[in-house]
Amino acid sequence: MVRTAWRVLGRRGREEVDDVVQEGLLAALTTPALPTGDVGAWLRAITARKALDAARRTQRRAEEPLPEAGSEGPGLAAAGDAESRLDVLLVRRALATLKPVDRAVLVLSDLEGRPLPEVARMLGLTYMATRVRASRARRRLAHWLRQQRGAQEAGAR
Numbered sequence: 001m002v003r004t005a006w007r008v009l010g011r012r013g014r015e016e017v018d019d020v021v022q023e024g025l026l027a028a029l030t031t032p033a034l035p036t037g038d039v040g041a042w043l044r045a046i047t048a049r050k051a052l053d054a055a056r057r058t059q060r061r062a063e064e065p066l067p068e069a070g071s072e073g074p075g076l077a078a079a080g081d082a083e084s085r086l087d088v089l090l091v092r093r094a095l096a097t098l099k100p101v102d103r104a105v106l107v108l109s110d111l112e113g114r115p116l117p118e119v120a121r122m123l124g125l126t127y128m129a130t131r132v133r134a135s136r137a138r139r140r141l142a143h144w145l146r147q148q149r150g151a152q153e154a155g156a157r
Helices: 002-009 011-030 039-060 082-096 100-111 116-123 127-156
Strands: none
Touching: 002 011, 002 039, 002 100, 011 039, 039 100, 039 116, 082 100, 082 127, 100 116, 100 127, 116 127
8 A cells, every 4th residue: 555655646745655545544444345356456446546636635735846857865876877866857757747647547557567457446447548548648758758858968968
């Protein structure tokens, strides 16, 4: 549950991860409808929905910006060389440009490796809507990353 909340919320939501997990556990313990299948998947689905709610709340408030490309944030020094740190920052910025539900679809499917039908169930979406969201979000990410790489290369000349 913690990993799912962390991945849906991203770096900026790290202080909310514990709250999301607690909300998810409370929701799971107080629901009259218990799962008949995989309890872990059921708990992850609840957590993903609670994380999306938290992301929407955060989006309505002022958000702190990500560190600039040349600066090092906490934990980035262990990520490897400078180029890999820049890549991580670029991907984080790119993910931050997506809507929370699109970010959740990509995190659950691409980072956690969950199949799209399971992601659809977890987020309360149809399978086709999840496929479309994933495809469009990947295209947006690729486009944004290409733009950023082009801007970096132009600045380096």
